[in-house]
Amino acid sequence: MGQPRVHRATPQAQAVLAMVTHPLCPSVPPQSDGQDGDAWFSRGQQRSSRASAHPKLNLTKQALPWNEQVGVGSGLGGHGEEQEPHSAPSPLPQYKGKANLHVFEDWCGGAVRHLRKNLHFPLFPHTRTTVKKLAVSPKWKNYGLRIFGYIHPFKDGDFQFSVASDDNSEFWLSSDDSPSNSRLAAFVGKLGTEWTAPGEFTKFSSQVSKPLRLMSSRRYYFELLHKQDDRGSDHVEVGWRVFLPSLKFEVIDSSYISLYTDESSLKMNHVEHIPQTLASHSGSHLWEAQQDEHGADMLKADPRDTFFLTPAIEASRVENVLVPCAYSPTYVVKDFPIARYQGLQFVYLSFVSETTASQQQEGKGQEEEEDEEEEVSDYSYEAGELQQGWLEDSINWQRTFSVSSVDFELLRSDWNDLRCNVSGNLQLAESEQSSGWRRFQGFLFPGRIYTLLRIINVEKRRDTARGNRYLLELELAERGQRTVRLSEYVYVLLHQGKQDDSAEANPDRLALGATEPQPSAWSILYGKSVLCRPLRLSWRQDVMVHFVVPVKNQARWVQQFISDMAGLYGATGDANFNVILVDFDSEDMDVEKALRDARLPRFQYLRRTGNFERSAGLQAGVDTVEDEHSIVFLCDLHIHFPANILDSIRKHCVEGKLAYAPIVMRLSCGSSPREPNGYWEVNGFGLFGIYKSDFDRVGGMNTEEFRDRWGGEDWELLDRVLQSGLEVERLRLRNFYHYYHSKRGMWNTRSKKPSKE
Numbered sequence: 001m002g003q004p005r006v007h008r009a010t011p012q013a014q015a016v017l018a019m020v021t022h023p024l025c026p027s028v029p030p031q032s033d034g035q036d037g038d039a040w041f042s043r044g045q046q047r048s049s050r051a052s053a054h055p056k057l058n059l060t061k062q063a064l065p066w067n068e069q070v071g072v073g074s075g076l077g078g079h080g081e082e083q084e085p086h087s088a089p090s091p092l093p094q095y096k097g098k099a100n101l102h103v104f105e106d107w108c109g110g111a112v113r114h115l116r117k118n119l120h121f122p123l124f125p126h127t128r129t130t131v132k133k134l135a136v137s138p139k140w141k142n143y144g145l146r147i148f149g150y151i152h153p154f155k156d157g158d159f160q161f162s163v164a165s166d167d168n169s170e171f172w173l174s175s176d177d178s179p180s181n182s183r184l185a186a187f188v189g190k191l192g193t194e195w196t197a198p199g200e201f202t203k204f205s206s207q208v209s210k211p212l213r214l215m216s217s218r219r220y221y222f223e224l225l226h227k228q229d230d231r232g233s234d235h236v237e238v239g240w241r242v243f244l245p246s247l248k249f250e251v252i253d254s255s256y257i258s259l260y261t262d263e264s265s266l267k268m269n270h271v272e273h274i275p276q277t278l279a280s281h282s283g284s285h286l287w288e289a290q291q292d293e294h295g296a297d298m299l300k301a302d303p304r305d306t307f308f309l310t311p312a313i314e315a316s317r318v319e320n321v322l323v324p325c326a327y328s329p330t331y332v333v334k335d336f337p338i339a340r341y342q343g344l345q346f347v348y349l350s351f352v353s354e355t356t357a358s359q360q361q362e363g364k365g366q367e368e369e370e371d372e373e374e375e376v377s378d379y380s381y382e383a384g385e386l387q388q389g390w391l392e393d394s395i396n397w398q399r400t401f402s403v404s405s406v407d408f409e410l411l412r413s414d415w416n417d418l419r420c421n422v423s424g425n426l427q428l429a430e431s432e433q434s435s436g437w438r439r440f441q442g443f444l445f446p447g448r449i450y451t452l453l454r455i456i457n458v459e460k461r462r463d464t465a466r467g468n469r470y471l472l473e474l475e476l477a478e479r480g481q482r483t484v485r486l487s488e489y490v491y492v493l494l495h496q497g498k499q500d501d502s503a504e505a506n507p508d509r510l511a512l513g514a515t516e517p518q519p520s521a522w523s524i525l526y527g528k529s530v531l532c533r534p535l536r537l538s539w540r541q542d543v544m545v546h547f548v549v550p551v552k553n554q555a556r557w558v559q560q561f562i563s564d565m566a567g568l569y570g571a572t573g574d575a576n577f578n579v580i581l582v583d584f585d586s587e588d589m590d591v592e593k594a595l596r597d598a599r600l601p602r603f604q605y606l607r608r609t610g611n612f613e614r615s616a617g618l619q620a621g622v623d624t625v626e627d628e629h630s631i632v633f634l635c636d637l638h639i640h641f642p643a644n645i646l647d648s649i650r651k652h653c654v655e656g657k658l659a660y661a662p663i664v665m666r667l668s669c670g671s672s673p674r675e676p677n678g679y680w681e682v683n684g685f686g687l688f689g690i691y692k693s694d695f696d697r698v699g700g701m702n703t704e705e706f707r708d709r710w711g712g713e714d715w716e717l718l719d720r721v722l723q724s725g726l727e728v729e730r731l732r733l734r735n736f737y738h739y740y741h742s743k744r745g746m747w748n749t750r751s752k753k754p755s756k757e
Contacts, residue, residue: 058282059180060275063221064261091150094262097254099134099149102274103127106742108142108670110167110192110229115144117672119739122146122280123271124556128263133253134224135237137198142669145236146280147224149260150177151252158211158243161185162201165226165236167192172279173212174221179260179275182221185209192227198235201249211243219258223279268555269589294675297424298734305734307456307473308572308647310485312541317449318488327491327534327657330465334725341712343719347661347728351428353458423680425732428460450476453483459731467493469534471651487541487651491534537658539651544630545577545689549637550617551591552584557637557741558591564641566599571643575601580624582606582617615706615713622700628693629655634714636686639664640673642735649689652729659726660689661718662733667740678740680732685714690721698724 102125107118115121121144131147151173153159163171168189174182186209188194196203214220226236239249261273276282333346457473474486547565551558558581565579579600583591585608592605604624608617622632631653642648652660664681671677698720706713721728 058276060277061178061180063177063179064273091258095259097257098130098132098259099147099257100260100263101127101129101131101136102146102148103129104144104146105140106142106669106740107144108229108668110195110227110231111190112144112168112170112187112225112227113190114192114670115146115225115227116280116284117670117675118144119560119672120556121284122276123274123282124268124559126556128266128268130259133251134257135235135251136226137233137235140228140234141230143228143234145224145226147226148179148275149222150219150258151222152219152256152258153214153216154256155242156215156217157213159214159240160211160243160249161209162207162239162249163188163224163236164196164198164200164203164207164239166195166197166232166234167228168194169224169226169236170279171209171238172223172225172277173209177219177221179221179223179277182223182277182279184279185212192229195232198233199237199239199251201239221260221275223275223277225279267589269559269594296676298676299674302734303454303475304457304473305642305644307475307485308644310475310483313450313476313478313484313486318486322490322531322533324535325491325493325530325532327469327537328466329461329463329469329727331463332725332727333722336723338719338723341715341719343722344715346722347718347730348461349426349730351460351462352425352731353428353430353455428458432458432460450478450484451480453477456485461727461729465494467491467529469537487539489534489537489539489654491532491537493530493532536656537654539654541647541650542576543650543653544627545646545649546580546621546625546630546632546692547577547635548580548582548618548621548632549635550582550584550612550614550621551586551637552612553586553588554637555586555589557739558586558589559594561637561639562594562598562600564639568641568643568645569599569601572646574646577601577646579603580606580621582608582621584608584610584612584617611708613703613707615701616703619701619703622692622695625692628691628696630692631689632692632695634686634688634690636738638739638741639687640735640737640739642733645733645736648733652731653689653691655691655693657727658729659691659694659721660729661685662687662689662731662736664733664736664738666738669740671740673735673737676737678737681738685718685728688714688717690726694721694724694726698726 102122104115104118104121105126107115109115109117120126125146134147136145136147161171161173163169163186165188168187168191170187171185172182173185174180187206188196188204189206194204196207201207222238224236224238228234237251239251241247241249260275263273266273331346331348338346452474454475455473456475457471459471461469463469468491470490470492472486472488472490476484476486478484549561562579562581565577569575569577579595579602581591581595581603583605592607595603595605604621606620606624608620618634622634625632631649633649648662649660652658652662664684664687665676665678666681667673667676667678698717702713702716705716718728
């Protein structure tokens with residue numbers, strides 16, 4: 001178990017907004033060593049004007065040494081002769097005749113730029129192996145390749161290179177053995193739709209490089225990138241020829257290539273040796289993805305994303321503002337017999353305010369009014385055109401044929417529809433969120449100590465029989481100077497009255513629906529619904545959150561998760577969280593060392609043997625938590641977290657009252673957090689926050705029934721959580737993503753069970 005280590009950082013909103021999805025962001029500017037590579041590549045393939053706008057890159061400048069001896073090889077002089085000062089070292093035997101091959105699987109798109117958007121490119125491939133010539137045809141789908149190493153010319157002179165592929169590819173070559181000097185020499189397509197037949201080296205002019213002067217006494221770093229989608233016959237090959245137009249291109253075979261480095265004994269999270277170049281570097285998925293504009297609302301600035309950085313209002317200021325009242329919603333199913341997996345039908349959605357609702361509604365109303373006028377004139381009959389027999393006073397033809405858009409948001413209910421995975425949160429009407437504040441400020445802060453700056457967020461859980469619960473999040477100015485945030489639950493108890501005395505008939509009121517059977521003294525006193533403080537429904541802003549994740553042989557994802565957690569700590573400065581990794585004998589990386597090396601406030605490492613069991617792993621992780629008044633967040637490995645994840649978990653977990661199951665967006669193949677195409681995972685409850693005391697009270701994970709499989713254990717846990725009397729808050733969380741991955745090869749093969757004698 002690792003010892004807690006705290007490295008507190010100053011919270012900065014800018015750092016939060018810049019939280020990236022890759023741990024190894026480049027920071028060192030590229031420098032040119034050796035001869036001028038741009039001059040060497042005088043044609044249009046050198047660095048484009050757009051490259052100057054890219055962030056500074058951590059390029060690999062030094063070639064890795066093979067050995068200390070200066071070798072003698074083909075074309076380097078006579079036997080036993082001393083080589084010239086610039087001669088390259090000869091490769092060790094295990095380096096000769098091969099090049100490094102990195103495979104990035106399960107990634108859609110046919111363009112090389114799609115490969116660069118891959119979260120793991122270029123440091124964490126699925127597979128690291130070698131090839132014996134610069135030609136491969138693996139017969140796969142949706143993958144990308146990176147082949148790199150050294151080329152050894154067989155003579156001095158001018159050479160031309162050509163690349164052929166299906167789909168796109170790029171061939172980069174350095175002016176020496178330094179990866180940082182590599183430049184684009186030839187390529188097939190940029191859109192993902194271009195392709196060539198195997199060995200078709202002259203279909204496009206871009207395939208053929210200009211003549212390049214090479215020396216047989218030197219080695220030249222090269223890099224080949226290839227991207228294949230799910231169509232066509234995949235292949236890529238690089239040919240060369242001495243600069244004579246009549247000669248054919250020949251595939252570069254094992255006699256003239258060597259490894260960049262030997263990776264055979266390295267763990268998959270050992271990446272310091274992997275070269276980073278202009279073609280392939282750890283920041284490529286950032287600046288490449290930014291070049292394509294995406295219209296997703298989650299990419300637009302929203303004050304909710306950074307509101308947690310605003311200092312909280314002093315608790316004593318709001319402690320006795322509202323009269324306390326019992327909180328007992330009618331939809332809670334405590335002790336109600338629930339059949340297996342029926343708990344899904346007892347989860348309800350909350351209504352959430354939209355920060356830009358007023359502007360959107362204004363523009364929408366104007367557009368609809370204009371559209372309606374046009375549609376009336378286009379689709380209605382003029383009275384003068386109608387025959388006398390058709391004239392009927394009872395029919396208003398103008399209204400009959402007018403067309404207006406339907407607001408489907410008004411048709412949605414708070415029922416947890418498991419078929420609706422493309423719509424966002426239920427929208428709270430703007431009039432309701434503003435009236436909520438007006439009623440609240442009537443009780444709040446006499447003497448005008450605080451004034452409202454913005455309504456940041458309002459969340460409403462509807463109970464038509466007893467009253468609505470609200471989470472109010474307000475940005476306030478304290479005495480006109482300091483800005484503070486108010487984030488509190490309030491409760492609106494319904495008054496005694498008629499059934500039709502509701503929000504529809506009285507829009508100024510927050511409450512909807514039926515009446516309270518036994519009105520309180522406050523409702524009699526004021527003669528209307530009561531705004532009160534729900535007892536035992538206060539959330540703790542500094543409570544410890546434990547992320548519990550079971551893992552096995554998923555090095556690239558484990559490393560990404562650890563790095564994301566370190567990034568979360570660096571961006572927020574919040575040390576009140578703990579990472580618990582339960583490792584089922586991972587062989588592809590040293591998980592404990594990765595945790596120790598990461599900049600985390602605290603972590604715990606548990607090693608288990610045997611087959612991967614999600615339920616058992618989660619239970620083992622939770623069992624290590626000693627403080628029952630802290631939150632455990634049952635988590636998955638393939639998750640991208642927003643910067644406000646800790647605040648979101650804390651707000652929606654209340655001991656003895658609330659558990660939290662945020663809805664994650666499952667990204668499609670080839671999509672990333674900067675291009676978030678996908679759907680909401682409305683069926684999954686595997687990402688689950690709950691207080692440790694409540695988790696223990698409901699019995700924890702079902703480790704007996706779900707011993708040899710995973711899938712369904714989250715629904716089974718949900719049944720028991722609801723039966724215990726807890727509510728489960730269900731919200732679509734902004735910038736909360738599940739990365740695309742296939743299940744092929746996950747957790748590796750099952751361990752063999754010992755035979756019974």
